[in-house]
Amino acid sequence: HEFFSSTDQVMQLVEEERTLLRLFSGYIIKLIKRLRFEWLAIVESTQESLYKDFQELLYSDELKIPLKRDLEGAALGLIRLQEMYKLFPENITRGEMSKRLSVWKKLTMMGFIAYEEDKFQHAFHWFLYSLKKFNHPESLSSIRSVTKKDLLKYLGSSAYHFGSLHVAIYFYQQLLNLDPTDEDVKYELMLVRKRRLYTSSNPDIFTLNMTSSTVTPMRHSAGERLNRGRQRALSCRYSTGGGNPRLILAPLKEEVEWDEPRIVRYHDIISDKEIEILKNLSRPHLSRSQIGLGTVSNIRSSQSVFLKEGNIVVVRVNQRIADATGLSMETAEPLHVQNYGTGGSYEPHYDARDDQNERIATFLIYMSDVEIGGATVFPKVGVALQPKKGSAVFWYNLHKNGDVDLRTMHAGCPVLMGNKWVANKWIHEFGQEFTRPCSLSELE
């Protein structure tokens, strides 16, 4: 189990916590009773008996509580968000930062994780923030695992790696002031000074840049950059799928989100009830999403599952996709349900791979709204589609001549706030020969 790559499981943690609390209150009542009436018995009874159950529970597979790697995964998710949305630690840890040691430890942990991931600018800012919060009474220093010296050292090193040599020198100098006899620091300082003679120093470590992110943020929504002719082509209408009998009484609400490539949104294509059923079918089987065969990567931080066909709701949804698109579902992949964790994203990609029977089209159902972030973006054309619960978007990945339409590169933006659920239906080429005939033209 992983908690950082899927928000839904965090929700379920609340239940686990409730169980724990119930257990605790049981113990407390027992303890009070004992203290009052049987305190002698406490001395006699072994400590063990109290702890044993609890320990067993803590380490049992049944109790699903977060592990260390969840914490690290969550930290990485947070750093990805910082990169994408240009956030400083101060922007994230808003509100009254308490002086408790546990909070301070988390700040330094963020620094270390960023540092290990070679994200030196972010590491620098987390360490700097920790340093600012470094004002506990001296008595605590014995239990602090990280000293002020460590912090200064990491600040110097992060700045150095980031190329801000004068900032690095500043922190190494501070370090030397703490202990003027430290030979290691003297040596380090000498190295940085020497390097500064030969290389230009990056003057500004305080402006966050977005070096490692391949997605350029898009502030406009579909339609904003179009001329009036193209703007007019972006229309809404009720569609009966060209006279499909199933749709005549209940036509689909179709909205053209983009013209080239054509991206269409269907509103209210799936009900809240159906969504809940699909989520419940998926929950027990969600596992970390893979890219390609068996590879887990931070390119895609979400949990997903291919749903078995057969369930009545799955059948109904498949039929609706067939009706809306006019395409055959015979060769389509099973419905792929996906839940993102906070900071969860999917970097730019094409759905089409190099298959003989290629993914001709994608039908992407939004099974939740997302408060902030989480848009599906097409960086080549500048379209951002905001998830809207119950709606779906549809586009062709291939030109009629079979070539991949390079404009269909897309990505899932990091989720800043909210619980993002989507379901993908990847429709393949075989079986569509009559509904979407091939073209011999190089141009279409």
Ligand SMILES: O=C(O)CCC(=O)C(=O)O
């Ligand atoms: O989550 C999204 O918005 C996009 C998902 C996607 O592109 C995919 O799963 O292939």
Ligand SMILES: [Fe+2]
């Ligand atoms: Fe995709």
